[in-house]
Amino acid sequence: MTKQTAKTTERSLVVIDTIQKLGGATLEELTGELEISRSTIHLHLQTLLEKGYLTKEGAVYHIGLRFLNHGEYARSRKNAYTLAKQTVTELSDRIDEEVEFVVKNDNRGILVHESFHPDSHFPSKERHISTAPSSAGIYYYLHSVATGKAILAELPDERVEAVLDDWGLPRQTAQTITDRDNLLQHLF
CATH class of the missing domain: 1.10.10.10 (Winged helix-like DNA-binding domain superfamily/Winged helix DNA-binding domain)
Structure with a gap:
């Protein structure tokens, strides 16, 4: 409906x-x-x-730039989101890898915070350079990224089905799972 x-x-x-x-x-x-x-x-x-x-x-x-005020309000209105920023940075420094904090919103994942260690092996995403733009606010289809699959794996079956009904399984890369049964096997 x-x-x-x-x-x-x-x-x-x-x-x-x-x-x-x-x-x-x-x-x-x-x-x-x-x-x-x-x-x-x-x-x-x-x-x-x-x-x-x-x-x-x-x-x-x-x-x-008026949108910036709204975005920052949304990103800081919950104490957990603010704490996540610190945790993301600390974890990235400790493990020398990319770390993201993604929240389910509109049955997709939205990137709230990310951190890249200066020695990250993702040169196209080196966020330690202060002039690099942030990816905060980018939406992901939950089935197409590891963080999204982790979110889906924790949802009840009927909520997973609702997400898949809303957005389908569009291909994002050559490795994207686009078959519903295959995805469900990976999640459960």
Whole structure:
């Protein structure tokens, strides 16, 4: 059963997601990308711009820093999330490996904290360089990463089925398990 939602809010979120996906976008690019009228997109852009959720550089709209405040609030509102940050860093230093703290959200995993030891063997993800962007907030399909499989393995069978029904088993890499029965054998 589909829950009732506000179409206007949905459209604003689609505009925001598309701007982020494109790395910034003009009104013309959004009009070409979305099945929403130009005037409706413009109205959403103006509202989001006025409220600080978007910025505009020339003709290009970008995600605004106001989202940073909301993200940091979400990441620090629970004491456990703050404690996890310290634990992730300490564990990464101790074992010389990547450590992530992932939480199930919207039946996917969302990266809340991560830490890489300076000698990490993941050179593309060296977070010890202060200019490197954070991956915090990235969503993962739970079936496609080790942390997600660990989360799924702890859920009751009916909750695992609900996650798989919501998102399916899209292939992320050549090693991604895309067969439901095979995944369930790995989890239980």
